[in-house]
Amino acid sequence: MSSNISKKKKKNLLKKILILKDFINKNTKDPTLIEYLLEIEKEINEKRYGLLFEEHIEEIISANNIILSEVKELSIDVGGNENILIEGENLAALKVLEQEYRGKIDVICIDPPYNTGNKTLKYNDYDYIDFDDEYSHSKWLSFMEKRLNIAKELLVSNGVIFVNIDETQIGCLILLCEEIFGEQNVDVLIWPKTDPKYDKNRVEKPIFNVKMAHEYVVMCYKNKTNTHFNKMIRRPNHSDFKTPEQPFYMESILNEIGTTSSAKDELHETFGSRDIYVTPKPRKMIKEFVRVAAGPNAIILDFFAGSGTTGHAVMDLNKEDGGKRKFILVTNNENNICIDITYERLKRVIYKDNYTENLKYFKIESIQGL
Secondary structure: OOOOHHHHHHHHHHHHHHHHHHHHHHHOOOHHHHHHHHHHHHHHHHOOOOOOOOOOOOOOOOHHHEEEEEOHHHOEOOOOEEEEEEEOOHHHHHHHHHHHHOOOEEEEEEOOOOOOOOOOOOEOOEOOOOOOOOOHHHHHHHHHHHHHHHHHHHEEEEEEEEEEEOOOOHHHHHHHHHHHHOHHHEEEEEEEOOOOOOOOOOOOOOOEOEOOOEEEEEEEEOOHHHOOOOOEEEOOOOOOOOOOOEEEOOOOEOOOOOOHHHHHHHHHHHHOOOOOOOOOOOHHHHHHHHHHHOOOOOEEEEOOOOOOHHHHHHHHHHHHHOOOOEEEEEEOOHHHHHHHHHHHHHHHHHHHOOOOEEEEEEEEEEHHHO
């Protein structure tokens, strides 16, 4: 018969707290000491299962002191759907969006930093990916927890969030999502990120023991019981490009939605180069996430917008089926990514592909700074 050692330890600690309480009441009656013990008791009682990590403070001012300032000269108006691009730190943007869009977002697609140790990848001038830092997992988890907590509040009652991630943080992310959304509301999909059919221009990285040929998508439901997916549209698995696309139920292995290499090819189509300092996801992937998880009038959010794939995918799907979906993209301007990549891509494809879409450009600004 097994014995729950942790439960016994917890019980013993709570007994010791009772002894200390009794001693204080009899000898000092100091309310401050009693308050300290109550805080310790609360911490012991609250944590039963899940992640333990150190919280890290991010200096973000209150939502009441933040405004969205429109950059009107960057607006695009072709008489279509109203879409939004926000330049700024995404936690600040989420706090502002929460005031107007709580319970109104149908789908969230994000591709956050993978915490891989790549020294060139930073977020908001803060490096979350330093292997020399003993708190690297905690910093990343604290960073993600703040954002996912707000993301959950933004979703409609049957909304879904799709989070791309690789093997570096998949275990941590699953546990974090289960804590926030509930274990019953989290699924994990596998995305084969390589496929010879798509990868005519792939540049292979050095292989250490095992070639990593897949990544993951952690899918979180606001309420899985109330959520019913549409079918996705793709080619049958491992067919050639001549085979027509067909409707399929989404499967746990995401074949036929593009690869990391084909995503770079898409950037080449827009910018004339694959050598852009972002790691995009294929437009087909995001397009199918949106198709399966929401209807034609949905609002889609991406607060790690990067190269703007989510916006491109939403516009492409609208053109395909006549939908009126709207997107909200948020990205910082590290290395001028918002202006030079995100905005520029959206602007170019709107005119090149004749998308009937409008775009408004906003900046996050502090009221104190105005």
